[in-house]
Amino acid sequence: MRFGILGPLDIRTDDGTPLDPGGPRPRALLTLLLLDADRAVSTQRLTDGLYGAEPPAGAAGALQSQVSRLRRRLAPHTDIEAGPGGYRVVAPPDSVDAHRFERLSREGRAALTAGDHARAAPLLREALALWRGPALPDVPDAHAEAARLDELRLAAVQDRIEADLALGGGPELVPELRTLLSAHPLSERLYGQLMRALHAGGRPAEALTVYEDARRTLADELGTDPSPELSALHLELLQGGGPERHRLPVQLTRFVGRESELTRIAGLLADARLVTLTGPGGAGKTRLAIEAADRQSDVCFVELAPVTDGKQIPYAVLTALGVREGFRTAATDSTDRLLAALEDRKLLLVLDNCEHLVEEAARIAALLLGSCPGVRVLATSRESLGITGEVLVPVPPLPQEPAVRLFVDRARAVRPGFEAHARVPGICAALDGLPLAIELAAARLRTLTPDELADRLDDRFRLLSRGDRSKAPRHRTLRAVVEWSWDLLDEEERELARRLTVFSGGATLEAVEAVCGLSYPEDVLASLVEKSFLEVSEGRYRMLETIRAFAAEDAEDARDAEDRGDAHAGYFLRLAEEADPHLRGGGQLPWLARLAAEHVNLDAALSHLVRRDTDSALRLMGPLSWFWRLRGVHGERVATARELLAAVGDAPRPGLEEEYVLCAINALSGAGGEPELIARVDAVLHAYQGPLRLPYVLVLWAVAAGPRPADEAHALTLAGDSPWARALLDVGLGFRTQYAGRPLEAEECFDRALAGFRATGDRWGMANCLDPLGMLAHTRGESERALELLDEGLAHVRELAAPEETADLLRTRATVLLHRGDTAAAVAHFEQALTLARGAGLPDKVAAARRGLGDAARLSGDTAHARVHYENALQDCAANWFSVGETVRSLIGLGRTAAAEGHTEEARDWFRQAAELAVEGWGDLELADAAEALASTADSAERATVLLGAAAGLRGGRVEGDPDVVRIEADVRAKLSPEAYDQAFEQGLRLRSAAVSER
Known part of the structure; x- marks a missing residue:
C-alpha cells in the first residue's frame, strides 16, 4: 500500500485503488501511526494526539476501539499490531510519502554537496512532487512535526533551486524565488539565489536591487547587516562576475592536461570520503587538487607546506576555515575546537602537501572522518596517509602530448606567438614530464631559443644523472631543474634570492629592503619574478618552497644564515612594537590586517629569537600577545612560550616584567590550572610598580588564570595614566559590582569605560562595554535603549570580524526581543549566535545560544523542544570557571520546563541543583536566578515572596519585563494582601546569599 500524509490523508492499494479509513478520529490515528511507520507508537502519544492535554475518561478503551475499527478497514492490505510498546502499523517507511520525501531530499542534498547537480535536481523534484498540500492536516495538534516537515520542504526547494542554478538555470526561477521570498522575507539564501538567477538572466541591475532590499529588510526586522556570504556575492556582481563559491587559491594560468585524472577524482569523491593524490614532487598534485576541488561545492583549502610541527595542523585548518579562537576558549583543545567547528558541516577539506607531516596529518584526517560525517578529505602527499578507506590516485608525470601543450601554453606567456618547435618534445622528455620543471623551462624562452634551451638541458641532466640514486625523486629531478635555472641568474639576482629565503611567508618591498640590505631592490625583484623564481601578489613577494629550499642550501655558511635570521627578527620585532599601540585605538583594523599578513614571518622571528636572544624574544612575544588574542590564534604559541619561559627561568630581567607575564599567559593557554606558575606570575605582578607599557596584561591575566583577588590600588598604579588601561579597569570593576x-x-x-574606549577609538573595548550596558538597561525596563546600545556594539564587532563578541551581543539582543514578546526574531538571533559560536568552536557560547532557544521554545509552550535545547546546552558547557553561570541557567530552564508540564517535584529538584551550583559562581546573579526559580514552586505565597525579595536583594533591584518573574510576582500578589506582600518581600531583601543555597 501507499500512504500520503503530506496533504489530506490518502491511502491507496498497490493497484491504485483508494481506501477510506473512516472519520476524523481514525484518520488522525492512522496519521500518527504513519509518522513512525513500522515502529511502535506509545499509547500515551496516541492518546495525546487524538484528545490533547485533557483526554476524556476511558480514553484508553476508546483508543483500543479506534484501533480495532481502523484495523478492520485496512485489512487485508495491512495490519496494526499491538505490543508492550504501543501500536505499530505494518508498513515500510518508504510506503509513506513523508518518509520517502525525507529520504529523497537527503539523497538530493548529498548529491548537491558532492557537486553532482545533474543527479541532485531530479531527486529533489521527485521529493517535492510528493506534497499535495499542508502536512498532517488530519492531526490538528501536530504543530511541531508539521513545522519540521515544512522546514524540510523549504530546504529541499532551496536545494533544488541551487542545483538548477548550477545547471544553467536562471530567468525561469525568478518568479518562484520572488514568491518564496514574500513568504520568507528573512531568508538570506533565497535573496542570494534570486540575485544569481537575475544575474544569469542578464538582469544585473535588478540583482543589485535585490541586495538592497535584503539589506533594508534585515536591518528593519533583525537589526543586522547581510552576512559575509551575501555581501561577497553583492561585490562579485558589482564587479561583473559570478559569486565565489570556494575558498581555493586563485590560479593565474590555464590548467592543461589531466582530463582523465579529473574525471576519476570526481567519480571517487561521490562515494569515497578520503582521496589522496600521490606522486613525486613537481608532478602537479596541488594544481590537480585545486582543479578537482573547484568542481565541488563548499570547499576549504589548507596549505600545509609552511607548517613545520604536526601539532599545528588543527590550527592551520581552523585558520583556513576562518575560525578564530575566542577570549574564553583558552582551555579548549584545538582539536576539540576543530571537531566542534566541523561537526555539522558538509564540505570537502583539501589538505595540501602532507608528506612532511604524514603521521599527524593521517591522525587528524582519521579523527575528522570518524567524528564529522559531512566532511570529505582530498589530500596531496608523496606517500599515502595509510588510513582505512583511503583511495589513492597516483599522479604520474605528464604524457608527451599534454606535456608539450603545457610547454607551449607557458612559452606563449613569455614569447607571444610561440608555436610548437621540433625540439619541444625532447625538452619535455628530458624534464621527465614534470609540470613544475616544464613551466620553469618554458619561462627561459624569454632569453633563449628552443635549441639553446635543449642543448643546456642535455648537458645539465647528464651531469646530475651521476648523482646519488638513493636521493628522493625531488632531488634527482627538480633539483636539476632548479639548479639549471639558478645558473641562469646573474650574481646580484642569486644574492637577493639567497637573502629572501629568510622570509617564511613572503615579504613586502619595505621588508625586503630592510632585511636584505639592498637599496632600491625593485629591479632585481622584478627580474626574479619574470624568471619564475618569485611570485608577486598585492605587493607581497613569495618564493616557491622548492626554490627557497635550494637557494637556502646555496648560502655560504651557517653564520651567514644566522646573520640573516637576526636581521629578519629585528625587522619584525620593530614592526610588532610599532603596531602595538595602534591595536588599541582607531587604527586597529589596518594594523590587524598588516600583522595578519605577516603572521608566518612573525612566528619565524620569534622562534629564531627564542634560540638566539631570550630578551628580544620576550620583547617580541609581549606586543604580539594582544594581536594573537584579537585574531584568536594564541593557543598555537603554547609550545614556543613554554620553551621561552624555561630559557628565561623563574624571574625576568628588570624592565621585562610585563613581557615575562605575557609569556607565562601564553604558556598557560590550553594547559589548565598550574598553581606554581600562577603564583609566580602573581608575585611578579604584585612586585611590579608600573605603570604598564602593555596594559592588556590586566585582562589577559584575568582570562588565563581566572578572576584573581585584586588589590585595586595596585591595579590603578599599574594602569598609570593610560586611558585604555583605566577604561579596562572600569570594565573589570563594572562586572565585579554587577555580580x-x-x-x-x-x-x-x-559608562566611564565606554567613554574611555571611545576616546581611544578601540572597537573591542566599546563593544565589551555596550553589551553589559544594554543588558542593564533592559533589566530596568528600557528595552528600546537596550537595543540601541546593542546595535552599536554589533556594528563594532562586525568590523573586527569577532565571532565571540558578535555571538554575545546577538544573544543579549535576542533576550531583549524574547522578553518583549518578539519570539520569532529572538529565535533568529539565537540561531545566528549558535552558528557563529559553533563555527568558532566556542562551547560556552554554543551552550548559551541553545539555552536561549530553550527559553524561547518553553515560553511558546513547546516544552518538548525546550527540554532538548536545555539538555544540549548542559552537554556543551565547558569544564571551566566560565561555565558555572550557564550551567545554572540551563538547570533552571529544565526546572521551569518540568513545572510547565505539571511535574512540580522534578522542577524543585532541578532548582535545588541550580542553587547548589550557583554557590560556586563568582557573584550573586546566579543565586538570584535560582531564588526566583525556587519561588515558582514554593509551598506558600509568603515563601515565594520571600524568595523574590532575596533575588532582588542579591541582584540589587527588580528585573523588569522577565516573563517568568512577572508571572510569579502576579501570582503571589493575587494571593496576598499588599501589606503581607511588602512584609515578606522586605524579609527576603534581608536574607543572606547562603539562605538560598540551603534550599
Whole structure:
C-alpha cells in the first residue's frame, strides 16, 4: 500500500485503488501511526494526539476501539499490531510519502554537496512532487512535526533551486524565488539565489536591487547587516562576475592536461570520503587538487607546506576555515575546537602537501572522518596517509602530448606567438614530464631559443644523472631543474634570492629592503619574478618552497644564515612594537590586517629569537600577545612560550616584567590550572610598580588564570595614566559590582569605560562595554535603549570580524526581543549566535545560544523542544570557571520546563541543583536566578515572596519585563494582601546569599 500524509490523508492499494479509513478520529490515528511507520507508537502519544492535554475518561478503551475499527478497514492490505510498546502499523517507511520525501531530499542534498547537480535536481523534484498540500492536516495538534516537515520542504526547494542554478538555470526561477521570498522575507539564501538567477538572466541591475532590499529588510526586522556570504556575492556582481563559491587559491594560468585524472577524482569523491593524490614532487598534485576541488561545492583549502610541527595542523585548518579562537576558549583543545567547528558541516577539506607531516596529518584526517560525517578529505602527499578507506590516485608525470601543450601554453606567456618547435618534445622528455620543471623551462624562452634551451638541458641532466640514486625523486629531478635555472641568474639576482629565503611567508618591498640590505631592490625583484623564481601578489613577494629550499642550501655558511635570521627578527620585532599601540585605538583594523599578513614571518622571528636572544624574544612575544588574542590564534604559541619561559627561568630581567607575564599567559593557554606558575606570575605582578607599557596584561591575566583577588590600588598604579588601561579597569570593576548586586554602581563603571574606549577609538573595548550596558538597561525596563546600545556594539564587532563578541551581543539582543514578546526574531538571533559560536568552536557560547532557544521554545509552550535545547546546552558547557553561570541557567530552564508540564517535584529538584551550583559562581546573579526559580514552586505565597525579595536583594533591584518573574510576582500578589506582600518581600531583601543555597 501507499500512504500520503503530506496533504489530506490518502491511502491507496498497490493497484491504485483508494481506501477510506473512516472519520476524523481514525484518520488522525492512522496519521500518527504513519509518522513512525513500522515502529511502535506509545499509547500515551496516541492518546495525546487524538484528545490533547485533557483526554476524556476511558480514553484508553476508546483508543483500543479506534484501533480495532481502523484495523478492520485496512485489512487485508495491512495490519496494526499491538505490543508492550504501543501500536505499530505494518508498513515500510518508504510506503509513506513523508518518509520517502525525507529520504529523497537527503539523497538530493548529498548529491548537491558532492557537486553532482545533474543527479541532485531530479531527486529533489521527485521529493517535492510528493506534497499535495499542508502536512498532517488530519492531526490538528501536530504543530511541531508539521513545522519540521515544512522546514524540510523549504530546504529541499532551496536545494533544488541551487542545483538548477548550477545547471544553467536562471530567468525561469525568478518568479518562484520572488514568491518564496514574500513568504520568507528573512531568508538570506533565497535573496542570494534570486540575485544569481537575475544575474544569469542578464538582469544585473535588478540583482543589485535585490541586495538592497535584503539589506533594508534585515536591518528593519533583525537589526543586522547581510552576512559575509551575501555581501561577497553583492561585490562579485558589482564587479561583473559570478559569486565565489570556494575558498581555493586563485590560479593565474590555464590548467592543461589531466582530463582523465579529473574525471576519476570526481567519480571517487561521490562515494569515497578520503582521496589522496600521490606522486613525486613537481608532478602537479596541488594544481590537480585545486582543479578537482573547484568542481565541488563548499570547499576549504589548507596549505600545509609552511607548517613545520604536526601539532599545528588543527590550527592551520581552523585558520583556513576562518575560525578564530575566542577570549574564553583558552582551555579548549584545538582539536576539540576543530571537531566542534566541523561537526555539522558538509564540505570537502583539501589538505595540501602532507608528506612532511604524514603521521599527524593521517591522525587528524582519521579523527575528522570518524567524528564529522559531512566532511570529505582530498589530500596531496608523496606517500599515502595509510588510513582505512583511503583511495589513492597516483599522479604520474605528464604524457608527451599534454606535456608539450603545457610547454607551449607557458612559452606563449613569455614569447607571444610561440608555436610548437621540433625540439619541444625532447625538452619535455628530458624534464621527465614534470609540470613544475616544464613551466620553469618554458619561462627561459624569454632569453633563449628552443635549441639553446635543449642543448643546456642535455648537458645539465647528464651531469646530475651521476648523482646519488638513493636521493628522493625531488632531488634527482627538480633539483636539476632548479639548479639549471639558478645558473641562469646573474650574481646580484642569486644574492637577493639567497637573502629572501629568510622570509617564511613572503615579504613586502619595505621588508625586503630592510632585511636584505639592498637599496632600491625593485629591479632585481622584478627580474626574479619574470624568471619564475618569485611570485608577486598585492605587493607581497613569495618564493616557491622548492626554490627557497635550494637557494637556502646555496648560502655560504651557517653564520651567514644566522646573520640573516637576526636581521629578519629585528625587522619584525620593530614592526610588532610599532603596531602595538595602534591595536588599541582607531587604527586597529589596518594594523590587524598588516600583522595578519605577516603572521608566518612573525612566528619565524620569534622562534629564531627564542634560540638566539631570550630578551628580544620576550620583547617580541609581549606586543604580539594582544594581536594573537584579537585574531584568536594564541593557543598555537603554547609550545614556543613554554620553551621561552624555561630559557628565561623563574624571574625576568628588570624592565621585562610585563613581557615575562605575557609569556607565562601564553604558556598557560590550553594547559589548565598550574598553581606554581600562577603564583609566580602573581608575585611578579604584585612586585611590579608600573605603570604598564602593555596594559592588556590586566585582562589577559584575568582570562588565563581566572578572576584573581585584586588589590585595586595596585591595579590603578599599574594602569598609570593610560586611558585604555583605566577604561579596562572600569570594565573589570563594572562586572565585579554587577555580580555583587550593585547595578547602579556597575553602570557607572561601564559608562566611564565606554567613554574611555571611545576616546581611544578601540572597537573591542566599546563593544565589551555596550553589551553589559544594554543588558542593564533592559533589566530596568528600557528595552528600546537596550537595543540601541546593542546595535552599536554589533556594528563594532562586525568590523573586527569577532565571532565571540558578535555571538554575545546577538544573544543579549535576542533576550531583549524574547522578553518583549518578539519570539520569532529572538529565535533568529539565537540561531545566528549558535552558528557563529559553533563555527568558532566556542562551547560556552554554543551552550548559551541553545539555552536561549530553550527559553524561547518553553515560553511558546513547546516544552518538548525546550527540554532538548536545555539538555544540549548542559552537554556543551565547558569544564571551566566560565561555565558555572550557564550551567545554572540551563538547570533552571529544565526546572521551569518540568513545572510547565505539571511535574512540580522534578522542577524543585532541578532548582535545588541550580542553587547548589550557583554557590560556586563568582557573584550573586546566579543565586538570584535560582531564588526566583525556587519561588515558582514554593509551598506558600509568603515563601515565594520571600524568595523574590532575596533575588532582588542579591541582584540589587527588580528585573523588569522577565516573563517568568512577572508571572510569579502576579501570582503571589493575587494571593496576598499588599501589606503581607511588602512584609515578606522586605524579609527576603534581608536574607543572606547562603539562605538560598540551603534550599
